[in-house]
Amino acid sequence: MVLPYGDTRIAFDVRRQPGRRRQSVAVHVEPNGCVLVDAPVTANDAEIRTALSKRLRWVHDRLQEIHERRKHVLVREYVSGESVYYLGRRYRLKVLPNTEEPAVRLRGGYLQVAVGSRNPDAVRFALEDWYREQARRVLGERLLEVCQQLPWVRKQLPSTALRTMYARWGSCSPQGRLTLNPALVRAPRECIDYVLIHELCHLKRHDHSRHFYRLLDAYVPSWQRIKHRLDGLAEKIAL
Template structure:
């Protein structure tokens, strides 16, 4: 199981349902609920994807009517997230841009020097990148390598710290850093934890949340009641941290 990143594209094999709110169409993706409860759950993601979990026994029309009852709330959520997305600009990898590391924004400073070895250094709140010739692609590659190296260090350190809270994990699980488009982290059936290097841009509590999530999957591979009991035990209030990470996803992945 894994901690997923909110996605902007609805899966092709799950056609969207929709309705009109005033003169604006609202589309959403329907998924089945794992529990037997009849309540319809609505989630608006920061990428403006609307996900509706509904009982399999309910017809599409019944689900649409249930979502319509909360149409204004859905519309307001979409409006707020769209306003946030308007402020996200594509990276150009030039001096003056801000890039995240451990939840904080650092100004990028690109230094051109034929005499120095290309490198990245975090110095006095600035990310200094030395290149022999100004090239956005080269700056991007150097930053990506730097983030991966720091991710390995930070993730290993936080995993060791989180082990003190997960008494059911007897030995330190192997950890892998791997770029993933849809996941912050995952846990294999054999207990290997994989983490997205982009996660190192998030605040420490968000990193701890993802690591603890995967450590709980070592004991319970599904999102069962036991899994959530373990999460509540090792990280009370984890839901707020998950929302914090979800809300930052677009900014972290574009910075």
């Protein structure tokens, strides 16, 4: 669905998902600039357009913020000296020669990548593998920790999976399965915990209604500040 706003046209990805008890239209602007719309299954296009017309200025302003941030993002070349992130801390990338298997390790303020070839693709693949391994460990540990705070998952942890996603940090299926973006491991711990609790709250409220946000407020009172911080980091911590 595309709606005009001033001299621009804004594309919306509308999702109607059976089984979700949604009663209103919710709009989300993702860090990559995608605009997602969750709508009731019974809502027709005219009703959705009417609801979106009331949010056009807000959506346009968010997209402008993302556009401004992208102006300051450098194209990654995977060479020594570039900035990379792990748990919110900035490290310098250091590419080293290696005749054996690729190896990645933290040393002081450096993230060292030892590869047989200094080809950028070889460095990127080594980094991606290392980040996924760290994500599996760190996100698993944080999930165990935050689940102890939430009564509805304290005794039975949800099933989880890692998947590279370009429009979101995590998701929760109607069946209660969490999917997490391994890029989360590059963000600060408070951002990781916020995403985990956000998705776990969907096990109680599978929508973005006021009831959902009331639940989220109860366990992460500062979630709006943390979300703003995470969205601001999205371009910076991307590989």
